[in-house]
Amino acid sequence: MTDIAEFEEDVPAQDRGRTRIGQAVLWILLLGFVLLAPFFLYPVFVMQLLCFALFACAFNLLIGFTGLLSFGHAAFFGGAAYICGHVLTAWGFPPLLGIIAGGLFAAVLGLVVGALAIRRQGIYFAMITLALAQIVYFFALQLPFTGGEDGLQGIPRGYLLGFINLNDSLNMYYFVAVVFLVGFLAIYRTIHSPFGQVLQAIRENEPRALSLGYNVDRFKLIAFVLSATLAGVAGSTKAIVFQFASLTDVHWSTSGEVILMTLVGGMGTIFGPVLGAFIVVALQHVLTGIGSWVQVVIGATFVACVLVFRRGIIGEIARLLKLHSV
Amino acid sequence: MDDTILEARKIRISFGGFVAVKDVDLKIKRGSIHAIIGPNGAGKTTLFNLLTKFHRPTSGQILFNGQDITSRKPAEIAKLGIVRSFQISAVFPHLTALENVRVALQRKLGMNYHFWRSQKILRQLDAEAMARLEQVGLQDFAHTRAVEMPYGRKRALEIATTLGLEPELMLLDEPTQGMGTEDVGTVTELIRKVREGRTIVMVEHNLGVVSTLADTITVLNRGEVLAEGPYEVVSKNPQVMEAYMGVSAEEAEGTDA
Numbered sequence: 001m002t003d004i005a006e007f008e009e010d011v012p013a014q015d016r017g018r019t020r021i022g023q024a025v026l027w028i029l030l031l032g033f034v035l036l037a038p039f040f041l042y043p044v045f046v047m048q049l050l051c052f053a054l055f056a057c058a059f060n061l062l063i064g065f066t067g068l069l070s071f072g073h074a075a076f077f078g079g080a081a082y083i084c085g086h087v088l089t090a091w092g093f094p095p096l097l098g099i100i101a102g103g104l105f106a107a108v109l110g111l112v113v114g115a116l117a118i119r120r121q122g123i124y125f126a127m128i129t130l131a132l133a134q135i136v137y138f139f140a141l142q143l144p145f146t147g148g149e150d151g152l153q154g155i156p157r158g159y160l161l162g163f164i165n166l167n168d169s170l171n172m173y174y175f176v177a178v179v180f181l182v183g184f185l186a187i188y189r190t191i192h193s194p195f196g197q198v199l200q201a202i203r204e205n206e207p208r209a210l211s212l213g214y215n216v217d218r219f220k221l222i223a224f225v226l227s228a229t230l231a232g233v234a235g236s237t238k239a240i241v242f243q244f245a246s247l248t249d250v251h252w253s254t255s256g257e258v259i260l261m262t263l264v265g266g267m268g269t270i271f272g273p274v275l276g277a278f279i280v281v282a283l284q285h286v287l288t289g290i291g292s293w294v295q296v297v298i299g300a301t302f303v304a305c306v307l308v309f310r311r312g313i314i315g316e317i318a319r320l321l322k323l324h325s326v
Numbered sequence: 327m328d329d330t331i332l333e334a335r336k337i338r339i340s341f342g343g344f345v346a347v348k349d350v351d352l353k354i355k356r357g358s359i360h361a362i363i364g365p366n367g368a369g370k371t372t373l374f375n376l377l378t379k380f381h382r383p384t385s386g387q388i389l390f391n392g393q394d395i396t397s398r399k400p401a402e403i404a405k406l407g408i409v410r411s412f413q414i415s416a417v418f419p420h421l422t423a424l425e426n427v428r429v430a431l432q433r434k435l436g437m438n439y440h441f442w443r444s445q446k447i448l449r450q451l452d453a454e455a456m457a458r459l460e461q462v463g464l465q466d467f468a469h470t471r472a473v474e475m476p477y478g479r480k481r482a483l484e485i486a487t488t489l490g491l492e493p494e495l496m497l498l499d500e501p502t503q504g505m506g507t508e509d510v511g512t513v514t515e516l517i518r519k520v521r522e523g524r525t526i527v528m529v530e531h532n533l534g535v536v537s538t539l540a541d542t543i544t545v546l547n548r549g550e551v552l553a554e555g556p557y558e559v560v561s562k563n564p565q566v567m568e569a570y571m572g573v574s575a576e577e578a579e580g581t582d583a
Contacts, residue, residue: 008445010422013469194432194448195441201429204418211378211416212430212491213404214438222439 008192011324022323026271026314034177043173044241045285050180051238052281056261056273057187058230063259064268065191066223067203071126071255072113072133073231076106078250079136080232081239085152086145088240095158095166099179099236106232107225109136114224118217133255140250151246155239172241179237183230188270190226192325199223231258260298264305266312271326275313331356331495331525332408337376337386346372348549349386354495359517359526361536364546365569370529371413373546374499377527378410379403390495407494413503413529415480419473423464423483426472427455430490455490462486462516478509482516489520496520498528502535514539537561545569 011019037046055077062068080102087093087101117128140146147153157166166172190196202209202216210216239245248254257280265276280298287294309316318326332354339347347369354360362370375381377388379400388396390406398406418426431451437443459465462482467475472483481501488496501517502510514535517526530536536543537557545552545560547569553560560566 010425010469012422012471189444190441192445193441193443194435194437194445195439195443197425197429197432197445197448198438200421201418204420205416207380207412208416208418209429210400211404211410211412212487213401213409213433215401219439222441226441 007325009325015322015324018321019324019326022318022321022326026326030271030274034181038170038173043169045281047173047176047241048238049278049281050176051234051241052258052261053274053277054180054183054237055231055234056258056265056277057184058227058234059258060262060267060269060273061187061190061230062223062227063262064273065196065203066199066220067206068118068220068224069122069126069259070117070129070224070227071252071259072129072131072136073228073258074250074252074254075113075133075136076110076228076231077235077238077254077258078140078245078248079109079235080106081235081245081249082140082146082152084236085155085239085245088155088158089152090145094162095160095175095240098240099233102236102239103229103233106235107229110225110228110232111221114221114228118220118224130252130255133250133252137247137250137252140247146245149247151244152239153244155243155245157240157243166240176237176241179233183233184274187230191270195219195222260302263312264302266315266318269312269314269318269326272312272314279313329356330354331391332377332527333389334373334377335387335389337373337383337388339372339376339381339384346549347376347383350546350549350551352544352551354525354527355542356525357523358541359521359528359539361540361543362527362529362546363531363533363536363543364552367548368546369549370546371499372549374410374497374527374529378408378497404491404493407491408497409488409491409493409495410497411484411488411499411501413499415477416484417472417480417487420471422469422471423459423475423486424452424455424468426483427458427487427490428452430487431455431458433491458486458490459483461489461520463512478505478512481505481509481513485513485516485520493524495525495527498526498530500529500531502530502532510535533561 059073062070083105084098084102088095088098093101113129113132117125120128141148157172160166160175164171166175198214198219202219206216235249261276261280262273264279265274266272283298284294287297311319314326330353334350334352336349336351337347338345338349350373362373364370372381376383379398383396387394390408395403418429428448428451431454432438432448456465456468459468462485464479464482464486467479472480475483502513510532517539540557542554543557543560544554545566552569553563553566
């Protein structure tokens with residue numbers, strides 16, 4: 001089996017050359033963009049891209065690689081943003097610890113929501129996650145520390161590790177870039193791990209995975225918690241970048257947006273959610289001038305995607321070029 | 327008692343008011359091939375689901391090697407050494423044949439929850455997976471995704487995957503269903519080959535397969551055991567002939583209409 005030594009997964013022999021090239025191209029594009037983008041684009045905008053890209057990748061771990069459609073991921077993203085904002089503002093935590101606190105909060109919340117939701121499948125699973133996320137929204141509106149309708153404002157960026165001033169936009173940018181890349185690699189590794197292999201088996205044929213002796217529910221729950229944690233990391237980072245956490249972050253429309261990003265880019269692909277997030281966030285930026293018509297344009301894009309390329313952009317490219325695991 | 331590997335005592339299951347399996351007693355002899363036959367709707371697959379815990383019996387008891395497994399979960403059953411196949415072919419379509427078998431093999435590595443480890447660690451199982459594929463004649467398909475394999479090969483892959491767990495007891499749900507004559511022959515040969523050292527329970531429609539393979543046959547009708555014994559005995563049982571042939575004939579007319 002030495003001929004497949006460079007692949008983590010087993011790729012059909014005739015597709016190996018193309019797959020290797022395809023993967024290399026996408027990695028170079030991604031790394032090139034992440035390293036160089038702030039010199040061509042407004043850094044805060046690129047940071048927003050990266051935060052949402054990480055959010056979409058975390059979401060994709062669940063829908064694309066486990067087969068679970070969560071319709072409440074905003075709770076983890078936005079909930080963590082509030083927690084991170086609070087510990088930075090009220091308790092004076094350093095930024096890195098704030099992100100960890102946000103991630104941990106999302107993990108615990110994910111454990112609770114996941115444990116309840118995985119008892120059901122399909123649309124019922126989605127409805128339970130939505131209902132629980134609405135409860136989180138309610139708390140975000142009512143709890144004293146969240147600032148209610150105004151949100152949590154003026155979150156200090158502070159100093160990373162005590163000496164890197166994050167008020168400098170390039171410093172802030174590269175910190176966000178590192179958070180994104182670490183999160184992205186964590187997801188990549190999870191997908192290509194023994195655990196990820198079982199997840200894929202569950203997604204492909206759940207009764208069979210069960211009959212082979214796998215405790216399917218436990219695998220789903222762990223995947224759910226991992227996904228929630230990384231969504232929380234994305235939300236916390238976003239709160240530091242924009243220096244505020246708002247109700248929009250926990251609103252159900254944000255849960256919808258992340259589904260959109262993942263589907264546009266290609267669910268179950270590795271790079272798809274990144275591209276999908278870039279497209280949706282960029283559209284929102286470019287089209288701010290037309291007000292609420294943005295929603296119409298994004299909605300139309302979504303319909304077009306679902307009709308024309310059901311597998312998403314990266315998914316369709318992979319199918320046409322017979323690339324695996326991109 | 328020691329030569330009974332699996333025993334069902336008066337198991338019954340009802341869905342709403344309908345009793346699908348009615349107080350069935352069943353003893354599977356260690357090392358045998360035991361076929362469960364019967365007309366459509368006789369409760370064969372339901373009985374199968376009961377034995378593998380995909381359904382919980384309404385009443386009754388199931389013993390595996392003398393141990394009560396009535397309230398165990400499907401995943402636990404597999405760990406005890408009872409592995410089942412499904413009526414529809416149970417493969418992981420977008421994994422290659424090699425990866426399909428590896429999914430079964432990797433459980434014993436004890437790192438299934440290790441999401442931080444590279445999948446490359448599973449390579450150590452490749453040689454064993456390959457051996458399993460060779461056992462069923464699939465070595466040339468190792469790097470083909472299951473979805474691209476012909477139907478008969480998928481069933482063979484399913485058996486290779488099941489064998490990966492080295493089950494003491496294999497339950498095959500209609501292993502030759504939907505196959506052409508040639509594939510039926512291949513799979514029959516395969517089952518004969520892999521029976522060594524294990525017990526096989528199969529639900530099967532194809533009487534040709536049953537007559538050549540099975541040591542014992544249980545005939546089910548309307549959720550009850552109608553007859554039991556070797557093929558020669560069962561096939562001459564007038565009740566069986568009436569129930570089995572009678573309903574099949576009606577059914578054939580039904581599908582024509």
